[in-house]
Amino acid sequence: MSNEIRVRFAPSPTGYLHVGSLRTALYNYLYARKTCGKFVLRIEDTDRSRYVEGAVENLIETLQAVGLEYDEGPDKGGDFGPYFQSKRTDIYKKYLQELLDKDAAYYCFCTEDDLKKMREEQIANKMDIRYDGRCRNLSKEQIQEKLDQAKPYVIRAKIPDEGEVVFFDIVRERVNIKWETVDDQVLIKSDGYPTYHLANVVDDHLMEITHVIRGEEWLSSVPKHLFLYQALGWKPPKMCHLPLLLNPDKSKLSKRQGDVAVEDFLKKGYLPEALLNFIALLGWHAKGDDELFTMDKLEKEFSLKRISKAGAVFDIEKLNWMNGHYLRNLELGYIAIKAKSCFIEAGFDISDNEKYLKIVDVARNRISTLSEITEAVKPFFIVSTYSEEDQQIINNKNSQKLFTFWLENLKALDFITEDSINQLLKRSTEELGIKGKDLYFPLRLALFGSVHGPELPVIFDILGKNEVINRLQKLVK
RNA sequence: GUCCCGUUCGUCUAGUGGUUUAGGACUCAGGAUUUUCAUUCCUGCAACAGGGGUUCGACUCCCCUACGGGAUACCA
Numbered sequence: 011m012s013n014e015i016r017v018r019f020a021p022s023p024t025g026y027l028h029v030g031s032l033r034t035a036l037y038n039y040l041y042a043r044k045t046c047g048k049f050v051l052r053i054e055d056t057d058r059s060r061y062v063e064g065a066v067e068n069l070i071e072t073l074q075a076v077g078l079e080y081d082e083g084p085d086k087g088g089d090f091g092p093y094f095q096s097k098r099t100d101i102y103k104k105y106l107q108e109l110l111d112k113d114a115a116y117y118c119f120c121t122e123d124d125l126k127k128m129r130e131e132q133i134a135n136k137m138d139i140r141y142d143g144r145c146r147n148l149s150k151e152q153i154q155e156k157l158d159q160a161k162p163y164v165i166r167a168k169i170p171d172e173g174e175v176v177f178f179d180i181v182r183e184r185v186n187i188k189w190e191t192v193d194d195q196v197l198i199k200s201d202g203y204p205t206y207h208l209a210n211v212v213d214d215h216l217m218e219i220t221h222v223i224r225g226e227e228w229l230s231s232v233p234k235h236l237f238l239y240q241a242l243g244w245k246p247p248k249m250c251h252l253p254l255l256l257n258p259d260k261s262k263l264s265k266r267q268g269d270v271a272v273e274d275f276l277k278k279g280y281l282p283e284a285l286l287n288f289i290a291l292l293g294w295h296a297k298g299d300d301e302l303f304t305m306d307k308l309e310k311e312f313s314l315k316r317i318s319k320a321g322a323v324f325d326i327e328k329l330n331w332m333n334g335h336y337l338r339n340l341e342l343g344y345i346a347i348k349a350k351s352c353f354i355e356a357g358f359d360i361s362d363n364e365k366y367l368k369i370v371d372v373a374r375n376r377i378s379t380l381s382e383i384t385e386a387v388k389p390f391f392i393v394s395t396y397s398e399e400d401q402q403i404i405n406n407k408n409s410q411k412l413f414t415f416w417l418e419n420l421k422a423l424d425f426i427t428e429d430s431i432n433q434l435l436k437r438s439t440e441e442l443g444i445k446g447k448d449l450y451f452p453l454r455l456a457l458f459g460s461v462h463g464p465e466l467p468v469i470f471d472i473l474g475k476n477e478v479i480n481r482l483q484k485l486v487k
Numbered sequence: 488g489u490c491c492c493g494u495u496c497g498u499c500u501a502g503u504g505g506u507u508u509a510g511g512a513c514u515c516a517g518g519a520u521u522u523u524c525a526u527u528c529c530u531g532c533a534a535c536a537g538g539g540g541u542u543c544g545a546c547u548c549c550c551c552u553a554c555g556g557g558a559u560a561c562c563a
Binding site for chain 1: 491493494500513521524526562
């Protein structure tokens with residue numbers, strides 16, 4: 011075995027990639043890159059009842075869309091496959107037998123009804139709710155008899171009932187748990203599939219995972235896992251439990267209170283760069299004050315030791331700001347490609363690429379997500395309808411004088427340059443006595459449908475002479 | 488209920504016993520730039536959960552309480 015660091019992202023395919031999972035994947039990815047190690051994708055699909063059609067494909071696509079590339083995985087192969095747990099059942103059976111032989115696990119024939127009753131009694135008697143171990147000491151003969159009767163069974167771990175486990179977690183540091191509080195966990199379900207706990211331990215060992223980086227919800231399961239490692243005579247990997255992502259009300263981040271699916275964020279026009287940057291900062295912070303990170307920089311500066319302990323509220327406001335930042339600062343051509351589908355969906359003509367780029371460039375300054383771009387850009391494609399208030403401005407004497415003046419002069423021009431516009435602006439003031447808001451508002455209203463908006467020369471440039479004249483003409487009474 | 492984990496501005500966080508009038512970012516407010524809006528820049532508001540210790544000195548170490556979260560499944 012080499013010293014190579016190997017980490018893994020092990021989602022269960024439940025339909026979509028959760029942003030919390032994305033962060034887990036990101037931290038794993040970053041740690042692998044930082045240490046020149048390997049990043050493995052493993053699909054934890056041992057719960058047949060929760061099988062969702064297409065979920066794995068969706069997961070892989072989303073990971074790809076966001077640029078988190080793994081070194082080994084279901085569609086990539088690798089020396090440690092298969093990377094679907096559902097395809098590894100024979101492997102688990104082998105180690106399960108070993109656990110049975112070593113008396114670290116036992117058959118349990120309790121039915122769901124039995125267990126339900128047991129729990130009710132425990133609650134009624136204010137006892138701890140835990141499997142009471144009634145099948146723990148079944149004799150070989152008893153077991154064989156039930157097996158012969160084809161009674162359904164599960165196999166449970168024979169967790170010690172006294173003493174305590176102490177382990178070290180990279181972010182929690184020393185954690186101390188008494189064995190008596192740990193349940194005799196089911197290892198193999200009655201359908202023959204392993205539970206997370208067994209599959210996880212076996213796979214992490216066989217795949218030579220050196221660091222388990224996952225959500226805090228697993229922290230209390232660590233003793234169960236440690237027990238299995240020990241029983242099998244394996245060296246456990248280093249543990250690293252990430253703080254949870256929270257709703258604004260501090261409960262665990264959930265669908266009820268907004269988007270949690272990564273694909274939804276992408277659809278709404280969040281850039282992978284922004285999403286990743288933002289999410290990296292939820293529970294981790296670099297040494298300095300920097301908060302804007304490219305992937306490269308993240309890979310260089312990331313460190314498990316700087317992960318914080320407390321849960322982090324997912325603050326959409328800051329994501330919006332950050333997305334706006336990336337919209338404005340990433341290469342225009344890249345943003346233009348990303349924005350294309352929005353324009354096409356809105357039915358806007360983007361056949362003139364030069365013009366298209368200009369429009370995107372104007373718009374990117376005024377939006378925080380790509381999905382807002384159509385609205386921001388609409389006046390360039392569609393002549394606006396005016397409110398009563400706007401009509402009053404358009405129809406007043408000065409405005410009309412202005413429009414006529416501009417119309418005449420523009421028509422005389424061969425082509426419109428920024429210079430010629432500035433000159434006309436100047437002349438409007440000198441010859442017509444119109445200045446300030448009385449000058450700019452009507453013009454912008456006529457051409458862009460709003461008193462607020464981009465600079466006049468930009469609007470002229472994008473619209474082109476013909477369209478400018480066209481729009482002006484329509485408003486002259 | 489029990490076990491485990493956590494608690495610095497509204498939010499994300501820096502901070503590892505004195506360098507701190509607790510720093511940065513988002514939000515918000517004000518200002519500058521701009522014909523306007525947006526962008527950008529500047530300024531400001533705003534926090535160590537509470538109580539005990541330990542110490543010459545605690546945001547930093549220990550204990551208790553409160554609060555929050557997670558786990559208590561033949562789900563992951």
